[in-house]
Amino acid sequence: MDWINRIVEVGMTLALAVITLIVGLAVIKIIVNLLTKQVTKSKLDESLKPFIMSVISVGLKLILAISVVGILGIPTASFVAILGSFGLALGLAFQGSLANLAGGVLLLTMRPFKVGDYIEGAGYSGTVKAIQILYTELVTPDNKMIYVPNGNLSNSGIVNYSVHENRRVDLVFGVGYEVDNQHVLQTLQEIVLKHPKVLLDPEPFIRMSGHGDSAVEYTVRVWSKAEDYWDVHFDIMETVKTTFDDENISIPYPQMDIHTLEN
Known part of the structure; x- marks a missing residue:
């Protein structure tokens, strides 16, 4: 009968982990929506708003993943170590994406442009709609959407036509x-x-x-x-x-x- 109890125990653990995951994702969605409304109403620079929300969403989901792993009985320290190793391997595989992430941070720190500015850079030109974690969204005069990698944009010359009156x-x-x-x-x-x-x-x-x-x-x-x-x-x-x-x-x-x- 021990094996039956073991199966029941494992089943309950899996069910709890699944329920935690589903409820957690729903709660994260509600939190992100509420924070988005608050951030939208705030006086923060328009360039920072989508970037901040992206970071919050990723952070909350990472915390949820660690919580689910803890419920499954996997040592959190080991999971973090595995996650770190996986992150290192993933980082080597996606060096371009990391460059875009660093470029996004650099653009938001140096602020050579903001949302609403008309710019030219990395071979493209248009009005800045949003600065995301990896890409900057530009809208061209003929209403095309261009997604420019932040790494390319931060490493090229940028002409901002909206700085001066x-x-x-x-x-x-x-x-x-x-x-x-x-x-x-x-x-x-x-x-x-x-x-x-x-x-x-x-x-x-x-x-x-x-x-x-x-x-x-x-x-x-x-x-x-x-x-x-x-x-x-x-x-x-x-x-x-x-x-x-x-x-x-x-x-x-x-x-x-x-x-x-x-x-």
Whole structure:
């Protein structure tokens, strides 16, 4: 009868472990949901919120796993040692993931960008939606979701277009050599000053900047609010073409003069 008692005892232990696991996962889910609501309402940086919740969820599940192992009668110390060895082997197998984890910690510590910033890095660009443990989520202007590994992002140059309130719009226009220089400068200045989104401080810069093979080059540099950058860029491009046509200011095609020697 001892073996029957043993089977019953083992069965009860397994049942208790299973019940603990199921109830524990349900409780963890409730705790994570409650904490998520509190963290969402808090004044923490938006970049930290998803990262903190991910760490809490993983930590609670690890504690639950150790508790279930203890119920099954496996020495916790031995389990921790096995877990450590397994973690070492897993770490060697997934070095890239560990690099992404370290990259995530570095990004949240150094904070080169935050949620809502428009950035460019690791060959991608978009608006930061979230910074997870292993990946940073970017939303492109055409509404594509990009998951960029944090390791790649932290080890590459990052351009943050949202740090400063103002941005400079740089444009270059080519004009025919026969056109009067002052006429071109005056026309460009009128176009720039009439645009409602061009800032007058710093003062717009308009100068002849080069003698090209087919045209004289004029550089226009104006400042605008960061959110108005592309409006100013495209508006000035379109207005310059229309105004140059009205003012008979030629925009020459690339050309090459060939001189031949007669015998």
